Amino acid sequence: MQVPSAQATAAASLLALEEVSCRFGGLLALDRVSLQVQPGEIFGLIGPNGAGKTTLFNLISGVGRPTAGSIRWSDGAINGLPPDRINRLGIGRTFQNLRLFQRLSCLENVLIGLHHSARAPLLPALLGQRSFRQSQGELRQRALELLELVDLADTARQPAGSLPYGSQRRLEIARALATAPRLLLLDEPAAGMNPIEKEELSALIRRLRSRFDLTVLVIEHHVPLMMSLCDRLAVLNFGRRIALGTPESVRHDPAVIEAYLGVSA
Amino acid sequence: MSDLSLLVQMGFGALLALSVYLPLRCGQLSLATPGFYVIGGYVAALLSTRWPALSGAGTGYPLTSLALELVVAALVAAAVALVLGRPVLQLRGIYLAIATIALVEILRVLNLNLAWSGGAVGIFGIPQPFAGPGGYALATWVLLALVCWLCARLEAMRLGRAMAAIRDDELAARCMGIPSADVKLTAFVISAVIAALTGVLAAHFLNTWNARQGGFDASITTLAFVVFGGSRIWLGPVLGGLVITALPELLRPVGDLRLILFGLVILLGPILFPQGLITPERLARLQQTLRRP
Ligand SMILES: Nc1ncnc2c1ncn2[C@@H]1O[C@H](COP(=O)(O)OP(=O)(O)O)[C@@H](O)[C@H]1O
Ligand SMILES: [Mg+2]
Numbered sequence: 001m002q003v004p005s006a007q008a009t010a011a012a013s014l015l016a017l018e019e020v021s022c023r024f025g026g027l028l029a030l031d032r033v034s035l036q037v038q039p040g041e042i043f044g045l046i047g048p049n050g051a052g053k054t055t056l057f058n059l060i061s062g063v064g065r066p067t068a069g070s071i072r073w074s075d076g077a078i079n080g081l082p083p084d085r086i087n088r089l090g091i092g093r094t095f096q097n098l099r100l101f102q103r104l105s106c107l108e109n110v111l112i113g114l115h116h117s118a119r120a121p122l123l124p125a126l127l128g129q130r131s132f133r134q135s136q137g138e139l140r141q142r143a144l145e146l147l148e149l150v151d152l153a154d155t156a157r158q159p160a161g162s163l164p165y166g167s168q169r170r171l172e173i174a175r176a177l178a179t180a181p182r183l184l185l186l187d188e189p190a191a192g193m194n195p196i197e198k199e200e201l202s203a204l205i206r207r208l209r210s211r212f213d214l215t216v217l218v219i220e221h222h223v224p225l226m227m228s229l230c231d232r233l234a235v236l237n238f239g240r241r242i243a244l245g246t247p248e249s250v251r252h253d254p255a256v257i258e259a260y261l262g263v264s265a
Numbered sequence: 266m267s268d269l270s271l272l273v274q275m276g277f278g279a280l281l282a283l284s285v286y287l288p289l290r291c292g293q294l295s296l297a298t299p300g301f302y303v304i305g306g307y308v309a310a311l312l313s314t315r316w317p318a319l320s321g322a323g324t325g326y327p328l329t330s331l332a333l334e335l336v337v338a339a340l341v342a343a344a345v346a347l348v349l350g351r352p353v354l355q356l357r358g359i360y361l362a363i364a365t366i367a368l369v370e371i372l373r374v375l376n377l378n379l380a381w382s383g384g385a386v387g388i389f390g391i392p393q394p395f396a397g398p399g400g401y402a403l404a405t406w407v408l409l410a411l412v413c414w415l416c417a418r419l420e421a422m423r424l425g426r427a428m429a430a431i432r433d434d435e436l437a438a439r440c441m442g443i444p445s446a447d448v449k450l451t452a453f454v455i456s457a458v459i460a461a462l463t464g465v466l467a468a469h470f471l472n473t474w475n476a477r478q479g480g481f482d483a484s485i486t487t488l489a490f491v492v493f494g495g496s497r498i499w500l501g502p503v504l505g506g507l508v509i510t511a512l513p514e515l516l517r518p519v520g521d522l523r524l525i526l527f528g529l530v531i532l533l534g535p536i537l538f539p540q541g542l543i544t545p546e547r548l549a550r551l552q553q554t555l556r557r558p
Contacts, residue, residue: 062440063436082439083439083440084442084443084444084445087439087440088442092441095437099434099436099437099440100437101429101430101433101434102433103433104429104433108426111423112426112427112429112430112438112441113442115427115442116442118426119423120423125421126418128418128421136421178441179441
């Protein structure tokens with residue numbers, strides 16, 4: 001996998017945020033944030049709690065609207081589009097606070113992600129004809145493969161809500177992958193995992209990137225993990241982007257050391 | 266009431282319960298079912314009494330005319346549901362319930378006051394396609410079987426899965442690419458069609474039709490069917506509709522106590538079985554016990 005340089009131009013970027021702001025009443029959750037994500041890179045977003053990272057994901061995925069600025073995807077503006085449209089354009093996401101379909105099985109959760117691959121002619125479906133059953137069988141097979149990829153094949157029939165925390169996080173990734181995204185937004189995918197699980201997750205994200213030609217935007221608090229995982233990082237603090245660059249340059253950025261890393265550095 | 270007539274009423278109950286169930290299955294508490302039931306009934310009443318060509322030459326009312334009424338009622342209900350559904354389904358939870366109750370009430374008041382619907386007295390002398398309750402029972406239960414089959418198939422299709430997803434977490438479903446507004450509208454339209462088809466049969470069965478057939482209490486009764494039976498799998502509302510419709514008749518031998526007992530059942534059902542009598546988990550367990558010899 002070819003990793004683009006930090007100087008790559010905005011024109012070639014997959015996702016470009018230009019001066020994006022988001023205001024909640026008196027709170028400016030995002031303040032003129034600009035950044036570009038290049039195809040194929042793993043782009044990290046770090047910053048203290050309340051910095052606006054999740055808000056940024058919400059704006060990109062259509063869950064919220066920016067109050068100013070524009071979000072460009074490939075070559076069109078997507079701000080203001082509803083979340084289902086944005087997903088169809090190739091942006092998949094997970095949620096920091098786990099939003100699985102709790103009562104449904106793991107398999108069904110992934111099948112729901114495969115909604116748009118599950119299109120079938122109405123009449124054979126209603127009559128339960130062989131052609132429909134066959135296509136459903138293939139669909140289940142694909143869902144099972146995705147579950148296997150995140151190491152959840154054994155729990156395919158269990159309700160999603162009954163899984164341990166770490167497994168639920170991986171199920172969210174499988175469900176998002178099922179929607180065939182080109183860009184995957186991962187909101188604290190390692191939260192609640194132990195150090196070994198975190199390492200495995202990091203390897204999984206790299207594997208998924210090369211297997212599905214993915215671009216990944218990831219939020220995570222564990223800084224050493226992010227330093228080794230990400231090609232580039234942006235640092236948010238109080239809604240502002242205070243640094244952007246390779247892990248090495250971010251690590252030595254005085255503003256970052258003061259605002260965020262200062263504690264541990 | 267004859268046993269066959271009771272069977273017809275029970276079938277109507279189950280059909281209306283399924284009509285309430287479909288929007289509820291994607292989390293939409295719509296109480297518009299009695300409105301579409303009334304629309305179906307008026308389509309049947311008006312077509313069969315005001316359009317002589319439909320009555321045919323023979324003694325009974327032709328079944329082909331009944332079939333035509335069913336088609337027209339389905340189309341009218343679907344059209345109304347399509348137009349109303351977009352704006353109304355943007356409301357959530359209890360607000361949707363209140364808005365749909367208001368729709369049903371507006372329709373009732375309109376029908377009470379319009380000339381063509383027969384005003385307060387309604388429409389009389391609706392012709393009979395069947396000689397007795399037996400024919401009605403057959404027609405109703407055939408329709409019920411068809412609708413059950415449709416609901417069962419739905420559960421195996423992506424539309425059924427999308428509905429379950431929206432019910433669990435609409436925002437997450439949308440982020441997975443599911444166009445939730447379209448899915449909810451589809452469920453609303455199918456629900457309307459089921460209610461209207463039931464209305465057609467009911468108008469002929471009752472021989473007369475008026476605005477009182479659907480109103481606030483009908484909204485609550487049909488909702489009770491689903492609350493009692495369960496709203497997660499189609500068998501629940503069917504059971505709820507059948508049992509709650511039959512209960513007042515079955516309790517007749519206990520005399521004056523029957524209304525109290527009826528109330529108790531409606532009250533205790535949801536307390537003892539908060540998810541309704543029938544849930545997928547309970548069904549699976551039942552199947553397992555039956556399979557084990
Ligand atoms: N829907 C909302 N309404 C009001 N305030 C919000 C909303 N979403 C987030 N915020 C606020 O915006 C700020 C940024 O939150 P968030 O994006 O979740 O931060 P992070 O993910 O970086 O921890 C916080 O102060 C939070 O309370
Ligand atoms: Mg967050």
